Each structure stands twice: as C-alpha cells, then as structure tokens.
Amino acid sequence: MDALIFDTLRRVQAEEDTAKRDQLKRECGPDLGAHFARHPMELEELAFDLLNIAWTDAMLEDITPQIIETKTVGLAEPDYVDEDLRGMRAYWQGKGGQILSDVIRYERTVMPREEMVTAIDFHQDEIATDFWGTFDKLVGQAQEKLRQLPITRLIELVQAAIQGGSFFGTFAASTLTAAQVDSVVEEVALRADGDVTILGTRTAVRKLASVGLTFGLQVAEKIFNTGQIGQYKGYAVVQVENFQDFSGKYVLPNNELWLVGKRAGRLTFFGDTAKVQQLPLPSFFRRWETGRDAGMLLYGASRGRIGRLVLT
Numbered sequence: 001m002d003a004l005i006f007d008t009l010r011r012v013q014a015e016e017d018t019a020k021r022d023q024l025k026r027e028c029g030p031d032l033g034a035h036f037a038r039h040p041m042e043l044e045e046l047a048f049d050l051l052n053i054a055w056t057d058a059m060l061e062d063i064t065p066q067i068i069e070t071k072t073v074g075l076a077e078p079d080y081v082d083e084d085l086r087g088m089r090a091y092w093q094g095k096g097g098q099i100l101s102d103v104i105r106y107e108r109t110v111m112p113r114e115e116m117v118t119a120i121d122f123h124q125d126e127i128a129t130d131f132w133g134t135f136d137k138l139v140g141q142a143q144e145k146l147r148q149l150p151i152t153r154l155i156e157l158v159q160a161a162i163q164g165g166s167f168f169g170t171f172a173a174s175t176l177t178a179a180q181v182d183s184v185v186e187e188v189a190l191r192a193d194g195d196v197t198i199l200g201t202r203t204a205v206r207k208l209a210s211v212g213l214t215f216g217l218q219v220a221e222k223i224f225n226t227g228q229i230g231q232y233k234g235y236a237v238v239q240v241e242n243f244q245d246f247s248g249k250y251v252l253p254n255n256e257l258w259l260v261g262k263r264a265g266r267l268t269f270f271g272d273t274a275k276v277q278q279l280p281l282p283s284f285f286r287r288w289e290t291g292r293d294a295g296m297l298l299y300g301a302s303r304g305r306i307g308r309l310v311l312t
Helices: 003-014 018-038 040-061 124-129 131-161 178-191 202-211 217-221
Strands: 069-073 080-086 105-110 114-123 168-171 196-200 213-215 227-232 235-239 256-261 266-281 285-297 306-311
Touching (some): 040 285, 178 196, 178 256, 202 227, 202 235
Parallel strands (some): 069 266
Antiparallel strands (some): 114 285, 227 235, 256 306, 266 285
C-alpha cells in the first residue's frame, strides 16, 4: 500500500478524540476515495484488515463461549471430540497375584467443517464520494451479521435435536409452574453434572419470573442486551437478543427456552483469520466477500445434556 495512504489511515485510527477523528475523516475522505477507486487491489488489502477486525469483535461479543466449549485449531487440522472414556480398572486382589490390564475405550467424533460467510455489494462511486461512510457501513454490517451466527446455529441445532421425550416439554405460559419447568431442567442437570444454562429471548425468559427466576444487577441497572441476567434455582439464565430478517419476521422464537448442559457441544474455528476477496460486478458495482471455516456439533444431545421448553 502507498506509504502516504497508509500513514493517513494510521493517523485516523490512532486519533482517540472523536471530534478530531471525524475532522480527519472529512479532510482525507475525498483523497482516500479517489486513491482506492484507482487501486482496487489496495482496497481489497484494506478490506482484509478491516473485516478481520470485525470478525474479532464479533467473537469477543459472542455469548456462545458462555454456553458450549469454543476452540481454535489450525486451518488444515482436523478436530475431534473424544467422549465416553472407559477402561483401566482398579481393583483389590490378593498379594502377589497377577495384575490384569484393560483396554481404553472411547467414542471419537470428527468436528464438521463449514463456513461462516457474509458479503456486501456497493457501487464504486460510494468509495469515491463517501469513503468513510462506506467503510463504516461495511464493518458495522459484517460485525452485526457475524455476531448473530454462532448463537443462531446453536439454537437451530437444539431445536433439531430435541423434538420430544423427557428432555422436551410443552406448557401453557399463563399457568406455568416450577414443577413443569423442573421436570425437564432436572433431567438435563442429572446428565450434565448439575451445570445447565437456560437460554431464551427477553420475552421467553421473563416467563420464568413467576416460577423462581432471580435477576442479577445487570437487569436492575437496565444495561443488558445479551448474556447472563440471573439464575433459576442455581442454573444460569442467559438472554439472547432477538433480531428480524429482511421481511421483518423475528428469527428466534419468542416462546421457547433452551437448556444446554455441560459437555453438550463445541464450536471449532479452523484458522485464526477470515478470508476476504473483492469481486467486480456489472454496472460498476463491487462485492466484498468474507468467510471463516468453522463447525458446531452438539454431541451431548444423544446423552441427555440438552433440553427444550415450548411455552404456548
């Protein structure tokens, strides 16, 4: 990248005063826009840096690590889940007797590998005439969309795995009792060493208020959107921020609570950085695409470490 352009970007990023940073953006915006319009490859280089910052921010704000295990491995490395480790018996026997050995037995599952992706199209005139506005929009959109992906996939997997049985309950919200909630929560807790997280949107979580939910200081101060807001009989209650799709419909159901126990699942990121590329489109449009290899598996579903409540 041109040294003068790089220095300009560095000065804007290093400025801590908001008013001065905005003034710098207004002063250098036209020059930066004209430069990157002439040098699209440098624009892709800048996109790589900005979108990797957006991915990092999204992962820091993600509440999924509060609920299931999260880890990062090399881009080309496989990741395995080893479960149900058994073997190596210890026993009493007469002194001097032959000591018998055993064989270690376990179940190994390969973590799936998919991609978390997002893309945005823009006209090249947006770069030339509103450089900083276009970049702020790009980073904001990428950060918001990517932040939603892990928790949304987690809930989708819970819904797909639990559709009946002793780990599923359907109860009327208007007459909900602690005994009804406990009938499912305790079944999951029994198989998860008593470590269970209860998830739900704000509308769903508040239905627990009448049956034993105690709120934390975050709720009293009214500063929360997502994260742990309280406890239900010692179990953590985490509120998930709902959001709407393009048609205005809520993506997450507001009438369900999801129970996720210890050792219920894992989210694995393959590689430390996101891939970024810029594609030319007709009519002077361009597209920025970004993706990162990842996989999520709820291996504890078959072992009773996940539950689901539907409130009608």
